[in-house]
Amino acid sequence: MKQIALLIFLILMLIAPAIAAETDGNVQVGEDELVAMVLAFLSGGSGAPDLAAVQDAAAAYRPAAGIVTDSSGRTHAINAAPSRIVVMNGETLETLRSLGVDPSIVIGIDKYSAERPSFFPEYAGTAVVGSIWSPDYEAIVSLRPDAVFLYATTSKDACDEIQKKLEDTIPGVQVFRFDCYHPGTYAPEIRALGTIFDRKAEAAAFAAFYTGTLDIIPARLSGVAEADRTRVYLENWKDYKTGSSGSGYEEKIRMAGGRNVFSALQTEYPEIDPEAVIGTGPDVIVKLIGAGSYDAGGYDNEDVGAIPGYYTGLTERSGWKALSAVKNGNVHLLHNDIFGGPEHFIGVVYMAKWCYPEVFADIDPAEIHRRYLTEYQRLAIDFSGDIFTYP
Template structure:
């Protein structure tokens, strides 16, 4: 942060993520009477609280509650429909081989809320060995982006997606994995999966895993609404 420039602009407050040096920012900006507000949008389970906080800050409580309810309704539907349904095992991968979702990281709650049986829910670190993935033999695989196709608002091209999938299925020893044998692989773009603190990602994963139990859940409609109505962006 350029603290001198911020002091010159003299805002009432600065909103920053919970990642990084917010304590340093708080110490520096307090000298100028500028408040620091921490809103961490990375974690799925903090979405509702963050929305309501932003609503209070800007005097938009009703709009904030509408947004919260829009996604909470989808989560409630998923939970209701999946009651008593045997959980299907999932390996989640973020960009590179073995980078997965474990308790406390950015992706864990996104996967948990989908109803998946996360094969690495008990892992101590987010980087796992390829042999461990093969041994756990997941029924489903979800991969977000890739080291060679990170992308943002513009999604990877069809050619890039095909290359991502080809690399995945041709990995040594992966031909015998249940998800690979049965072609149960979902590729998500980086921008899409992160929508609404990754709740858009949750909805896509839930539908991918349990389509027969979630007939009224339409991920692409949710993504479109999030883009056009709430982000005010052109739908791609």
């Protein structure tokens, strides 16, 4: 349909007396908008544009600078970098900063990003538009964004509804769907965002840093048989809640070169019996902190004095003193700030080093973390007093 409409439009332009001589250089018309105008003109219905308006639109037409497919599978023509955006997930907001996207174009953010002023100081005065679970539609519409960013797979139904309402309400708005936390899709998402914001070189550099950091692990462990891989028990901030095959937890354990001791369980994120851990005899135990009853440390750096107590409580669980992981000092606390979200690769490197300390003796996860914050996040954060891992 688009090709036919454009062909008709070209014929129309040939027989028209003249095209508009001048246009405002700041006005650009994309393919979808131009085709819609041509079809409306040809229909001749009420409210259809006249020939002069169509000619002006043709003069302002700019071919797409790129084509991107977001993580929902939708393809978008990028005619120009968005200049007024609302970002409703902090993972995408963080990734945009890694690409050096000008924060002044961000005119609205989600409530959870707004609640992290120490990590997102540049957005202290930015409008807050609720969350994907409770969006403030009135606020979003009033901001007149040209692009809105939502999750692709997290709370998909809620984000689908937001997308539909915004596309029905805001003329010409582009709604992009990116997660920016899944290891399997993060590098392509980085590159797609680089195309959207005309930051391809920056995206290539950051993607190379991200993939290069992770690629070291399988390269060095290629000779380690599955049966010989380090056995890992990973527990989140809820006691005895872990992940099985297909879970994000297992994915990251495997990325670190480990073997999940609860891989065979049927439930993706099961709560296990305390005795089950003793029965599996893990070589390494990793406990996630940063939420629930273990909400300390990380970038917010709150109540770090409680963290040693978390560790002691873990190692002194009934029967755990007999575990090799406890006896050998291979029990670790890991903050979710560097295990979830865009920074998951940092936590994976920490786990790889805990699983294979001799193999990765020359790798410093804290230095990788520092590089990420200074070179890509461009943050002047002194996190020497923060706790992301313990001990």
